[in-house]
Amino acid sequence: MPYPPDVERWRELVSAYFAPEDVNKALWVILHESGGNSNAIGDSGSSLGLFQLNINGLGAGLSEQTRFTPSENIRQAAIHVATTNNWTPWGEGALFRGEPFGSLGNKPYPGDKKNEFAEDTVAIPGQPAPPVINLEDIDEEGFELFSPSGENFEGQFDGYTSNLEFAEKRILNLVLEHNLSFDPNQGYGKTTTDELGDPVFTLHEEANMWSEVFFRSEQGLERISALRDSGLTTAGRKSAEAFLDTSILENAAGQKNFDDFRSRIDALAAVENIPIQRATDIASM
Numbered sequence: 093m094p095y096p097p098d099v100e101r102w103r104e105l106v107s108a109y110f111a112p113e114d115v116n117k118a119l120w121v122i123l124h125e126s127g128g129n130s131n132a133i134g135d136s137g138s139s140l141g142l143f144q145l146n147i148n149g150l151g152a153g154l155s156e157q158t159r160f161t162p163s164e165n166i167r168q169a170a171i172h173v174a175t176t177n178n179w180t181p182w183g184e185g186a187l188f189r190g191e192p193f194g195s196l197g198n199k200p201y202p203g204d205k206k207n208e209f210a211e212d213t214v215a216i217p218g219q220p221a222p223p224v225i226n227l228e229d230i231d232e233e234g235f236e237l238f239s240p241s242g243e244n245f246e247g248q249f250d251g252y253t254s255n256l257e258f259a260e261k262r263i264l265n266l267v268l269e270h271n272l273s274f275d276p277n278q279g280y281g282k283t284t285t286d287e288l289g290d291p292v293f294t295l296h297e298e299a300n301m302w303s304e305v306f307f308r309s310e311q312g313l314e315r316i317s318a319l320r321d322s323g324l325t326t327a328g329r330k331s332a333e334a335f336l337d338t339s340i341l342e343n344a345a346g347q348k349n350f351d352d353f354r355s356r357i358d359a360l361a362a363v364e365n366i367p368i369q370r371a372t373d374i375a376s377m
Contacts, residue, residue, distance in 0.1 A: 095128075098127060102122060103119060105166055109169075114173060118170070125143055141159050141160050143166065144182075147159075150168065262298075266298060280300050281296050281299075281300075282296065
């Protein structure tokens with residue numbers, strides 16, 4: 093029997109992280125912990141999100157944003173279950189057909205409580221934080237992204253592909269329209285000269301926003317693909333997570349590898365019948 097709609101809408105994401113035999117168990121926990129409300133806040137204020145990650149328990153050391161973000165909240169819960177083979181943070185004890193014997197630990201307090209944390213990006217130690225993007229505003233462009241609040245979540249796995257293609261074409265159009273160049277340390281912009289004749293590089297805000305969208309979508313597709321390709325075994329999930337976490341760290345905050353992106357632009361330019369020389373110029377930025 094399916095769970096209520098507020099819980100069922102998380103099934104696809106839960107399936108990406110939990111082993112198949114644990115998906116219904118995980119949804120059962122979500123039902124009782126948060127009612128499917130990704131913004132649920134525990135009565136003490138320290139338990140947050142779908143699995144009610146507690147700052148003094150399973151969520152120790154995690155930022156408030158991480159505990160609220162649906163994908164990270166689910167991922168942390170899945171990692172715990174995969175590595176410990178128990179559900180004790182939620183007072184589950186023994187399980188039978190996905191239902192617990194005994195009472196649950198944390199109780200849901202979804203009510204009307206909503207988190208009001210800023211949609212900033214958690215900085216990686218030793219590296220600058222990526223620019224802040226209000227993902228809610230991007231919906232009007234015709235596609236969806238993950239949002240920290242988890243709203244408008246359904247269908248976003250398919251959205252990753254359209255996000256990637258849309259961002260790619262939008263960047264190309266902006267580069268052509270404004271004759272932008274690319275600085276590996278700063279991003280997309282245009283070089284002019286000041287009153288003294290010295291070069292001044294001015295960032296193009298929209299082009300850099302779409303660049304961030306591109307990489308968020310690309311990393312999302314990579315993560316989902318690797319997790320599913322692993323067969324969702326415990327060892328496979330752990331290996332995929334370790335590889336992807338390392339990859340994301342290496343590519344974060346201006347240190348991303350743009351080679352693949354340049355080749356994508358080059359190929360797209362050819363499809364769009366842009367002159368070869370211009371396509372070459374774009375690909376070499």
